Amino acid sequence: MSKKKSAPQERQEMTGLERLSLRVSSMINHPLAQTQRWVNIHRLDTDGEAEWEEVMGLLVETPELDLTFNDDESVTVRWEPVPIEDLPIEAEHEPEEEPAPF
Template sequence: MARQKGVQEARKPSPAERLGLRVSAMINSPIAQLVRRVTIHRLDDDPQEAWDAVMEMLAETDGLNMTFNDDGTVTLEWGQREDEEVVMDDSEHEPQEEAAAPF
């Protein structure tokens, strides 16, 4: 059966979408999540318009601090979200008696 014309062909992402995906991957990396900080950079093939659009979107994000570095990179820092806080209740975890060493 022939393909229907209504089926959309895969389209290439725009430069801003590609840059956004790259920045998102950098932000979501395990190390960046652990330290709550990442330094992003513009590649030579990233158009200035795409870079500006992504920087504007990041600037509008609540809880995100941006530092524009002298070398053209941007350091993003964020705090722990309220829903990520882990509170341990000491009453649930009573100290266990240490067993005697077998030696």
């Protein structure tokens, strides 16, 4: 009996933009940040200029966020709690039936 070995899967490396976006998102979503409704984001040496500008641009365009660009090149992001009545209501829908495989 011979066993077939499958080729090892190549790991996809995250881009600088994906890495920075994930870091900023996790900082904003951290329970402490959610409680205090602000977070201070520092630019790391590994954050490229274009990536930093793109992520900060997206944050600036988000109307619920207030950004303060600090002298030490960090950015303080603040937000107000969203009243429950202003939260979007997710429409409930029945799952689509999949066609029979035959």
